[in-house]
Amino acid sequence: MKTLPDTLVKLLGLKLQFADKVILDGVDLSVQKEETLVIMGMSGGGKSTLISILMGLLKANAGSACFKDQDITRLSRPKLNEVRTHIGMVYQNAALISSMTVRENIGLPLQELSDKNEKEIGAIIDQKLELVDLKDAGDKLPSELSGGMQKRVGLARALALEPELVLFDEPSAGLDPINSRLIDDLIIQLREKHKVTSIVVTHEMDSAFAVATRMAFLHEGKIILEGTPDEFRHSDQPIVREFLSTYSAHEKATG
């Protein structure tokens, strides 16, 4: 009998409020190992906030966010930092350290958090640069790279410590279709070749359907739909249908 893979992330009743604005209103969601969960929703709907809570960068008002049974919202700082080494994050704006070269950016977590020597670190950097197809960009500063290249360096840095989970915050936002496709292919490659679990936050439908093994729709602070891409296509939720119809109309218009 086929069994479900283990649960890697489990969000339960997650609530967050800034002043009187409710951002998350009891989010329940789980992510299994080796799947790519795409979280969709309107802009400003709390998708990025959700993954910031998962990274421990924001504190939820209520609920729990567990990574491998450890509740990130209640961990002490040293324990949280230890958990963070198992989670990589690719930021919407890449968030590379602007004063460091590409190699230094990728090597930063290795130098600070691993016991590897310079030679081993150099080999890992080369390997990650090759993975994201940026072998020749190692000595460049982030400002000398295009947006797509910066995101790929961000991904290489996120993968430096071989994390079990990678969070992508709007990976294709602001990219041309070719670079966007390149990032999508890398996300797929991560799952298929490297068995890495991913959570992708996006409102770009092309990317979402290209990479997802499962999808969730966040609306008004709640997950209103969770399922496979096919289940999404046939959903009768009005907001999801509206979202998809806009996408279909756009797809038809652009051929």
Next chain:
Amino acid sequence: MIAKLGGFTIFLLQELSSVVGMVTETVSEIADRLKTRRSPLRLEHLFYQCDRVGVGSVPMVLLISVFIGLTMALLTGYQLQRFGIVTLVPAIVSVSFTREMGPLFTGIVLASRIGAAYTAELGAMTAGGEVDAIEGMGIGALRYLVTPRFLAIFCLTPCLTVISIISGIVGGAFISSLLLQISYGFFYDQVMTGLLVKDVVAGIVKSFLFGAIIGGIACYKGLSVRGGAVGVGIATTSSVVTTISTVIACDSLCNIFIVTFFP
């Protein structure tokens, strides 16, 4: 008026508690790091910051101190000449430079030169999401970014203060020899007689305090930037104003304390 004063006091106390909170959190990150038997900071980062703060500030501290020492000796000398006690100039210049001028002017130079740079660079990193990225990797942004900067300014403010004191006294000796007919030998003897160990200790202790104030406030202002490039500009201005005001206020409090308890 009273309400405004109360509001300002509350704001000041909140800011103070935030700076103390940041320093405490940094120390706790360092302790966590030490518990895992890892170095809390990379020496190359500390050396780089020391070079910026120390070596880079020497010309400005030296130049300002020489000219202030020179002016001070000249103006004091002309006044004292009228009473026939111009021989007091070396003692006045050396004591005031050691206890007051050296630490204070070094503090002001560092607040404007290094404090502003700390706030601007940490502010730009905060606004660009780089600080969150470092934190998100589990590196500990405060330990990684604040520790080398804070340590460098804390340790090197006293060193620069010593340079400032010596430069000020040399400037005073030069003008005294040139215009007040005080020989270098006499000037040196008077400095050695007039200066007490407690003057030197007071100056050095104050300079450590000023270094901590500048480092703490400048890093805090940088890490609490909101609002992109404009926010960085506002934070940098606020950092310079706050550090210089705090250094001067703290200097006055130190003087009252020293004069009261160590007369």
